[in-house]
Amino acid sequence: xxxxxxxxxxxxxxxxADYAFQDQASVYLFTNxxxxxxxxxxxxxxxxxxxxxxxxxxHGFEARLLGATHIDSFDINSYQRNxxxxxxRMIRALPYSDFMDFFFDKRNFFNPKIIAPIxxxxxxxxxxxxxxxxxxxAMHMFKYRGxxxxxxxxxxxxxxxxxxxxxxxxxxLPEKINFHHCKLERVSAKFHQRYDLIMxxxxxxxxxxxxxxxxxxxxxxxxxxxxxxxxxxLADGGKICFxxxxxxxxxxxxxxxxxxxxxxxxxxxxxxxxxxxxxxxHDTDWDTALIMQKRQR
Numbered sequence: 555x556x557x558x559x560x561x562x563x564x565x566x567x568x569x570x571a572d573y574a575f576q577d578q579a580s581v582y583l584f585t586n587x588x589x590x591x592x593x594x595x596x597x598x599x600x601x602x603x604x605x606x607x608x609x610x611x612x613h614g615f616e617a618r619l620l621g622a623t624h625i626d627s628f629d630i631n632s633y634q635r636n637x638x639x640x641x642x643r644m645i646r647a648l649p650y651s652d653f654m655d656f657f658f659d660k661r662n663f664f665n666p667k668i669i670a671p672i673x674x675x676x677x678x679x680x681x682x683x684x685x686x687x688x689x690x691x692a693m694h695m696f697k698y699r700g701x702x703x704x705x706x707x708x709x710x711x712x713x714x715x716x717x718x719x720x721x722x723x724x725x726x727l728p729e730k731i732n733f734h735h736c737k738l739e740r741v742s743a744k745f746h747q748r749y750d751l752i753m754x755x756x757x758x759x760x761x762x763x764x765x766x767x768x769x770x771x772x773x774x775x776x777x778x779x780x781x782x783x784x785x786x787x788l789a790d791g792g793k794i795c796f797x798x799x800x801x802x803x804x805x806x807x808x809x810x811x812x813x814x815x816x817x818x819x820x821x822x823x824x825x826x827x828x829x830x831x832x833x834x835x836h837d838t839d840w841d842t843a844l845i846m847q848k849r850q851r
Contacts, residue, residue, distance in 0.1 A: 567737055569630065574760040577735075580697045581633045583657060585612035587755065587798050588710040591831030592843040593620055597793060602750035605741075605787065611638040612711055613753045614731050615645075619712055619723055626745060630737040633695075636683035638731060639676070640669075645724050647672045650717040658708075664688075707834040742782040748789040754779075758797040769817075776818050784824055784848050794846045802842040804830035811844060824848055 569576055593599070593616060600621035606613040608627035611634075617625060627638065644653050648671070655662040662668060664687055676684070687695050713720045736744045738757055758775055765771040775796075783794055799807070811826035819825070825847045833839035 567740060569737065575630045577631055578633050579631050580695055581631065581637050582610040582697045583637060584610045584708075584711060584714070586707070586834060587613075588707075588831050588834040588841055589613055589616040589753075590619075590712045591710060591834075591841075592795070592798075592829045593617065593751075595829045595831065596795070596843070596845065597751060599751065603747065603789070604751045604753070605745060605747075605749040606751075606753040607738075607755045607757065608634045608638050608731075608733055609755060610634070611641050611731070613755065614638075615641075615713055615723060615727070616711075617751065617753075618726055619719060622751070625728075626732045626734070626747070626749075628734045628736050628738075628741050628744065630735075632735045633683060635733045635735065636680045638733060639680050640684075642727060642730060643672050643675060644669065645713070645720065646727055646729070650720045653720065654714070710834045738779060742779075742786045745787055747787070748792070749787055750789050750792045752783055752788060752792070752794040754794065754796045756798045759799075772814060773818065776814070780846055784846065788848045790848055791850045792848050795843050796846055797844040799842050799844075800835070801833060801839045802830065804828065804840050804842055807842045807844065822849065 589612060598621070599617055602617075602622045603624045603626075604614065604617040604622045605626045605628070606617065608614070608629040611627075614625040614627055629635070644656070648668070652668050656665060656668045657663070666673070666684075666688065673681075673684075683695075708714045713723045734741075734744050738754065738761070758779075761779075762771045762774045765774060780794060780796060788794060807828040807830070811828050815826045827845045827847060828842050829845060830840045830842045833841045
C-alpha cells in the first residue's frame with residue numbers, strides 16, 4: 555500500500571466540533587499562498603530537510619523544487635493524504651497537459667479517463683476517495699472548486715505555471731512524501747527528526763481564538779507550539795514559517811516581530827523575522843510570512 559492509514563486507539567485525537575478544520579472533510583487541491591515567493595526570499599534549501607503541513611502537497615512540492623531532499627508532512631484532515639498521493643502519482647507518470655486538464659479544464663475536471671493509466675496503482679484509501687468524488691461528491695469534496703475557483707492564483711505555483719518546472723519536479727519527486735495524520739499540537743511529539751524548515755501555513759489564524767487579546771493568543775501559540783517545535787524538531791539555524799497573511803502592510807508586521815522578539819525571547823535563542831512578497835492575487839498587494847529562526851550554536 556502507498557500509505558498505511560490504520561490508526562491505533564492510542565493515536566486517535568480529539569477535534570473540537572467548532573474548529574475550522576476537521577478530519578475527512580473537504581480538501582484543498584492547491585495552495586492559495588505564494589509559497590515559492592516567500593521561500594525564495596527566505597533560505598537556501600539545497601540538501602535541506604523540511605516538515606510541512608500537507609494540505610494540497612504544494613508546500614512540499616515547492617520545497618522540493620528549491621532543493622530540499624527530504625520532506626515530511628502532517629495534516630489534521632486525513633483526506634489530504636489522498637490529494638498528496640493523487641498529485642504525486644500524476645506528476646510522476648502523466649504529462650503536464652493531462653495534469654492541467656484533470657484539474658483546470660471544466661470539461662475534464664476529475665475525468666477518470668485521464669488517470670486510467672495509473673489508477674491500478676492507487677492505494678485503497680485513494681480509490682475510496684476517488685469513488686466519493688465520482689458519486690456526485692465533487693461539488694462538496696473540495697474547499698475550492700478546481701477550475702472555477704477564484705481563490706487560486708496559478709501563476710505563483712511553480713510546477714503549474716511552467717511545464718518545465720512540472721517536468722523538473724517529476725524528475726526529482728520521490729514515490730511518496732511521508733505523511734502523518736495528526737493535529738498541530740501533537741506534531742512535535744509525533745516527529746523525531748530535526749528540520750531546516752518547518753511550514754505551518756496559516757494554522758495560527760484558527761487557533762486559540764477564544765483568548766482575550768492577540769497578545770494572549772500569540773503567547774499561547776508560542777509556548778504550546780513554537781517553542782516545542784524549535785527545541786525538539788528544528789535544526790540550528792532552521793526556520794519555522796508560522797503564519798501567512800494576505801494583503802498586508804509589511805511595515806506593520808516588521809514592527810510586530812520586533813515586539814514579540816522583545817516580549818517572548820529573553821534568552822535570544824530564537825529570532826523573529828517577516829518576509830513580504832507580491833500577493834498571489836493582486837500585483838499591487840503584499841502578503842507576509844512570519845518566521846521564527848533558531849540561532850546557530
